[in-house]
Amino acid sequence: DIQMTQSPSLLSASxxxxxxxxxxASQNIYKxxxxxxxxxxxAPKLLIYYTNSLQTGIPSRFSGSGSGTDYTLTISxxxxxxxxxxxxxxxxxxxxxxxxxxxxxxx
Amino acid sequence: xxxxxxxxxxxxxxxxxxxxxxxxxxxxxxxxGMAWVRQAPKKGLEWVAYISYDxxxxxxxxxxxxxxxxxxxxxxxxxxxxMDSLRSEDTATYYCTTLTGPYWYFDFWGPGTMxxxxx
Numbered sequence: 001d002i003q004m005t006q007s008p009s010l011l012s013a014s015x016x017x018x019x020x021x022x023x024x025a026s027q028n029i030y031k032x033x034x035x036x037x038x039x040x041x042x043a044p045k046l047l048i049y050y051t052n053s054l055q056t057g058i059p060s061r062f063s064g065s066g067s068g069t070d071y072t073l074t075i076s077x078x079x080x081x082x083x084x085x086x087x088x089x090x091x092x093x094x095x096x097x098x099x100x101x102x103x104x105x106x107x
Numbered sequence: 108x109x110x111x112x113x114x115x116x117x118x119x120x121x122x123x124x125x126x127x128x129x130x131x132x133x134x135x136x137x138x139x140g141m142a143w144v145r146q147a148p149k150k151g152l153e154w155v156a157y158i159s160y161d162x163x164x165x166x167x168x169x170x171x172x173x174x175x176x177x178x179x180x181x182x183x184x185x186x187x188x189x190m191d192s193l194r195s196e197d198t199a200t201y202y203c204t205t206l207t208g209p210y211w212y213f214d215f216w217g218p219g220t221m222x223x224x225x226x
Contacts, residue, residue, distance in 0.1 A: 034212040036152075043202055043216035044152065050210050087152055091211035095168045098152040 002026050002090050006099035012107045019075040021102045023088035028068050032092040035064055035073045038101075039084045047086075048073065080106060109133040109215045111203045116220030119193055129186040129203030129217055136184040137161070142206035143177060143188050144213060145199035145222075153199075156188065157206055170196075193224045 003026040013019050023033065031051040036044040046055045048064040051071060061076045075082055083106055088099040115127040127143070143155040156177040157166045165177055176189040186203055200219040206212075 032211070034210070036213070038152075043218055044213070045216070046212050046214055049212045053210075055212075055214075089152075089212070094166055096154040096157075096211065098154070100151045 001095055002029065002093060002097050004088055004090055004097050004099035006086075006088060006102050008102060009100070010103045010105070012105045013078050014107045015078055015080060017078045019078050019082075019104065021073040021086055021104070023066075023071045023073070023099050025069045025071070025090055025092075027092075029090045029092035031067055032090055033064075033066065033071045034089045034091065035062075036087045036089065036098075037082075037084045038087065044087065078104075078106070111205075111215055111217035113201060113203050113217045113220035116201065116222045118223045118225065120226050121194060121224055123193055124189070124191045125193060125222060126190070127188040127201055127203075127220060127222070129188075131184045131186065131203075134205075134215070136179075137181040139205045140207045141177075141179060141186045142204050142213065143186075144202045144204055144216075145197075146202070146219075147196075147199045150199075155201070158186070160207070190222070193222075195224050198222060198224045 005024045007022045033051050035048040038044040052064045063074045065072050085101045085103045087101045110132045113129045119125045142157045158177045174192045178187045200221050202219045203217040204213040205215045
């Protein structure tokens with residue numbers, strides 16, 4: 001199975017900050033990487049697919065990048081409504097696997 | 108509006124069975140692959156099972172192979188998960204989701220149903 005490691009596990013930042021979340025795969029996943037946002041008590045929501053494609057309706061302050069084993073989710077200007085846990089997910093091979101998540105808080 | 112609504116969760120003893128259902132509406136169910144994803148309390152997400160749009164292909168993660176069975180009824184726009192020989196480690200919120208290539212993302216999600224395996 002491909003292991004997905006996210007860092008940091010907890011991130012505190014101020015409103016307006018540029019925030020970067022990391023996701024590292026245990027092997028090359030050829031950009032087959034999706035990102036989700038999960039707010040407290042809610043189901044996850046798809047933010048970005050295939051590393052850098054923004055899902056319909058997602059604000060443009062969210063962006064993704066990366067290749068090989070290393071991937072990044074960036075929020076260009078943190079907003080209060082971005083408080084959530086963020087998960088990456090690889091689909092290079094079965095079983096589909098998620099990272100353990102980064103919890104994002106407002107400082 | 109796309110809606111997925113899970114049902115059938117609750118408290119069950121170890122070794123017993125439980126069947127989850129997911130009623131879909133607002134989209135053409137028979138065109139979409141579907142999956143179950145679970146989340147143990149205060150833990151991360153874990154893909155459990157997948158079924159293709161026509162039911163012809165199914166995949167499972169190893170710990171549930173031989174114990175869980177995913178199925179669908181396209182005429183009723185309903186997805187199922189039959190869970191047998193339940194273990195305490197199966198305790199989680201179970202989400203019904205759409206899952207279709209080529210990008211294999213979990214697009215639409217239900218609100219989830221909680222399954223607690225305990226004596």
